[in-house]
Amino acid sequence: MALQCGIVGLPNVGKSTLFNALSSAKAEAANFPFCTIEPNVGVVTVPDARLTILEKLVKPNRVVPTVIEFVDIAGLVKGASKGEGLGNKFLANIREVDAVIHVIRCFDDENIVHVAGGVDPEFDKEVIDTELQLKDLESIDKKIARIEKIAKSGDARARKDLEVLQTFKSELEAGKNARAVSIDKEEFEAVRDLHLLTIKPVLYVANVDEKSLLTGNKYVDQLREKVKEEHADVIILCAAIESQIAELDDAEEKSMFLGEYGLDESGLNKLISGAYKLLDLITYFTAGVQEVRAWTIKKGWKAPQAAGVIHTDFERGFIKAEVIKLSDYEMYKSEAGCRENGKISIEGKEYVVQDGDIMHFRFNV
Numbered sequence: 449m450a451l452q453c454g455i456v457g458l459p460n461v462g463k464s465t466l467f468n469a470l471s472s473a474k475a476e477a478a479n480f481p482f483c484t485i486e487p488n489v490g491v492v493t494v495p496d497a498r499l500t501i502l503e504k505l506v507k508p509n510r511v512v513p514t515v516i517e518f519v520d521i522a523g524l525v526k527g528a529s530k531g532e533g534l535g536n537k538f539l540a541n542i543r544e545v546d547a548v549i550h551v552i553r554c555f556d557d558e559n560i561v562h563v564a565g566g567v568d569p570e571f572d573k574e575v576i577d578t579e580l581q582l583k584d585l586e587s588i589d590k591k592i593a594r595i596e597k598i599a600k601s602g603d604a605r606a607r608k609d610l611e612v613l614q615t616f617k618s619e620l621e622a623g624k625n626a627r628a629v630s631i632d633k634e635e636f637e638a639v640r641d642l643h644l645l646t647i648k649p650v651l652y653v654a655n656v657d658e659k660s661l662l663t664g665n666k667y668v669d670q671l672r673e674k675v676k677e678e679h680a681d682v683i684i685l686c687a688a689i690e691s692q693i694a695e696l697d698d699a700e701e702k703s704m705f706l707g708e709y710g711l712d713e714s715g716l717n718k719l720i721s722g723a724y725k726l727l728d729l730i731t732y733f734t735a736g737v738q739e740v741r742a743w744t745i746k747k748g749w750k751a752p753q754a755a756g757v758i759h760t761d762f763e764r765g766f767i768k769a770e771v772i773k774l775s776d777y778e779m780y781k782s783e784a785g786c787r788e789n790g791k792i793s794i795e796g797k798e799y800v801v802q803d804g805d806i807m808h809f810r811f812n813v
Contacts, residue, residue, distance in 0.1 A: 451744060452517040453651075453723050454545035458572050460560055461553035462655040462687040467520035469690035470716055488520040494720055494731075494742070498774055498804060502733060502740045505781060512741040514731060516720055519545055539583050543643050547726050548650040549719065550576065551687075554667035555657040569654075569671040577625060580645040585620045587642045588613055612638035620646070628678065649726045652682045653719070661686050662710050683722050685715030730803035733774075734758070735783070751799040755809045765813035769795045772806040 457463040471490020493513040503511050521541045542548065552572045592613050598606040612635045619629050625646035626639075639647070652675055654668045664684055672682050693714050696702045706714060724730075728747045732754060733740065745754050756763030772783065776791040786792050801807070 451515075451547075451723065451727065451729065452519060452545045453547045453549050454519045454521050454542050455549045455551060456521050456542065456576060457551035458553075458575060461551050461572065463551045464520055465691060466551060466653070466655065466685075466687040466715075467518060469687060469694040470518050470719070490518045490520070491515050492518060492716070492720075494744075495717055496731060496742055498731075498733065499740065499742055501774065501778060502735050502806070505777060506735050506737065506740050508736065508740045509738050510740075512739060514742040514744045516723065518549070521545075539580070539645065542580070542645055542648075545648070547723055548648050549653055549723070550650055551653045551655055552671055554654040554665060554671065554684075555660065557657070567667060569667050570674050573652075573671070573674055577646070578623070581620045581623065581625065584626055584642075584644045584646050585617065587644065588617050588620065588639075591639075591642060592617065608635075609638035616644075625678070650678075650680055651719075651722045651726050652680055654682055654684045655687050656684055658686055658689060658709070660684075661689065681722055681726070683715070683718050685718060687715075690715045730801070732801050732803070732805045732807050734808065735777075735806050745801060747803070749801055750797060751795055751801060751807075751809075752797050754801045754807065755811065758809070761813045762809050762811050765811040766797060767810040767812055769799060769810070770808040771795050771799070774804045774806060777806055 455463055455467050467488065467490060471492050493515055496513060499511055499513055502508075519541065550573070552569050553567055554569055556567055592610065595606045595610055595613075599610045612631060615631070616626055616629055616639060620626065626644045627647050627649065652671060654664070654671055656665060656668065660668070661684065668682070668684060675682060689709065693702055693705060693716075696705060702714070706712065724744075729744055730747045731742050731744055733742055735741075743754070743757050745757055751769040752763045752766040755766055755769070771793045772786050772791060776786050776789075777783075780786045780789050780791060783792070
């Protein structure tokens with residue numbers, strides 16, 4: 449399953465610079481609004497040290513990591529929900545992504561203009577939140593108008609849906625995002641078809657200058673305080689440094705470069721880890737002489753669902769799964785060694801796949 453994250457932010461916050469650093473695609477980075485007119489998509493391989501371990505043990509013909517897609521979405525301004533600037537394009541593009549990476553400027557630089565005239569993380573967040581909330585309200589109001597008459601006629605389902613919609617409407621009108629509304633799976637059906645923008649999970653990126661990379665600064669503190677009630681994570685990185693890292697091809701050079709700044713991993717790694725956590729994703733592996741491969745699935749998926757990521761026939765005709773833990777694979781050096789030492793478990797349809805499992809599926813169609 450390909451994970452797609454939309455990178456959003458006001459003009460000149462470092463959004464496109466970060467995107468350029470994260471992918472091989474090169475969006476135009478310029479010191480004026482709307483330099484990214486169409487959404488740019490960059491496909492980035494997900495770094496995973498476990499793949500390296502398996503590669504050394506199995507010595508396969510090829511190694512296939514899982515990937516994550518970053519979409520650089522055109523900048524937005526106040527009034528986007530009414531079509532101002534590139535608002536309509538922005539709002540349409542953001543509906544299609546799984547999660548939102550909201551880049552917020554947390555650095556001073558008189559040479560880079562800010563649309564608000566000064567650095568203000570709270571303002572940046574509120575502008576985008578407000579525009580998305582207004583668009584969601586528009587969607588909610590339209591559906592309420594459609595089902596009110598049906599609900600008044602006594603239709604039980606319509607009445608229940610109307611209650612859920614009114615709850616969302618009240619929260620949005622209070623300036624809160626749809627993701628803050630607490631509902632169960634059955635109630636969620638009332639809004640599923642609306643694809644609400646503010647119901648998407650969000651990860652905040654504080655784009656800082658070099659000297660604030662390890663300690664943060666007053667702007668980061670402001671942002672953290674602002675998102676505290678959302679229980680959202682804030683990742684600190686410096687897009688300018690990520691650009692320099694992206695230019696290095698050698699792994700050792702990258703490691704030395706990171707070390708100079710007191711870092712043990714790049715902002716890309718932080719971003720991917722944060723996105724996986726945000727969307728409740730895990731990775732399992734298949735390992736053979738032909739190929740060692742990483743597969744991304746939702747946490748809590750059972751073996752047949754995980755098999756279906758490889759091919760729908762695997763899920764449809766699922767019989768069993770052979771599972772090896774990575775620690776056992778490392779200890780006994782091979783699948784044969786694990787088998788000889790009783791370290792391959794045979795699991796059925798109810799087995800819940802664990803992060804890092806090495807799996808082989810038996811199926812019959």
